[in-house]
Amino acid sequence: MADQPKGPSLKEQFWDPVAGFGVTFRTMFRKVVTEQYPKEKFPTAPRFHGRHQLNRWPDGLEKCVGCELCAWACPADAIYVEGAENIDQPDSDGISQRYSAGERYGRVYQINYLRCILCGLCIEACPTRALTMTNEYELADDSRASLIYEKSDLLAPLLPGMEQPPHPMLLGNDDDYYRGDFKGAEQ
Ligand code: SF4
Ligand code: SF4
Numbered sequence: 001m002a003d004q005p006k007g008p009s010l011k012e013q014f015w016d017p018v019a020g021f022g023v024t025f026r027t028m029f030r031k032v033v034t035e036q037y038p039k040e041k042f043p044t045a046p047r048f049h050g051r052h053q054l055n056r057w058p059d060g061l062e063k064c065v066g067c068e069l070c071a072w073a074c075p076a077d078a079i080y081v082e083g084a085e086n087i088d089q090p091d092s093d094g095i096s097q098r099y100s101a102g103e104r105y106g107r108v109y110q111i112n113y114l115r116c117i118l119c120g121l122c123i124e125a126c127p128t129r130a131l132t133m134t135n136e137y138e139l140a141d142d143s144r145a146s147l148i149y150e151k152s153d154l155l156a157p158l159l160p161g162m163e164q165p166p167h168p169m170l171l172g173n174d175d176d177y178y179r180g181d182f183k184g185a186e187q
Contacts, residue, residue: 044135049118051136052111054154055129057101057177059170060162062155063130064109065102073125078115082108088168099165101177102128109151113139128178 035042044050055063066083084107087097099105123131141147158164171182 048135049120049133051134052154053132053134053156055156060158061165062100062105063128064106065100065128066104066106069125070122070131073121076115076117078112079122080110081106096168097166098168101169101174111149113147
């Protein structure tokens, strides 16, 4: 005949629940570690990899030359770039169609934050330091479409002394830009 299963031992019936409450009571008097996010936000480490930024030269021209190296380096296929030629010849309204200090610029630039794992390989691949990462980490949303950031969402703001492209290269020729040898402007 098979053995009957034994019931819980005296230790399991009486001591184990008391021991469990002991852990609860001990924890009640410890320092609270709950973070009151989002009411209280703490700064990240300076090199934290957050949202990307497309940087500008001191005259406002875009540093991105539309080379797509960032897109090729991305292991998650999260970046989409379409490059286009800069045109120095003014159009019929007399406006130069130059957006960057290179031959080309990023006409379309998108990062899909549903795919991005914030690894930073794209910023390592960028030859002009056009692409860097900020400390901004609040990237949650309830809409898939709004998590695909367009160029306008990623471009650095215009600082004092910068002009909104398109406009000609105001700081010298393209070599001057890449050497940082600007005429009459702070970097
Ligand atoms: S951080 Fe990584 S995953 Fe995100 S876009 Fe750059 S390379 Fe792709
Ligand atoms: S961000 Fe950098 S790597 Fe990416 S397309 Fe622009 S210049 Fe090229």
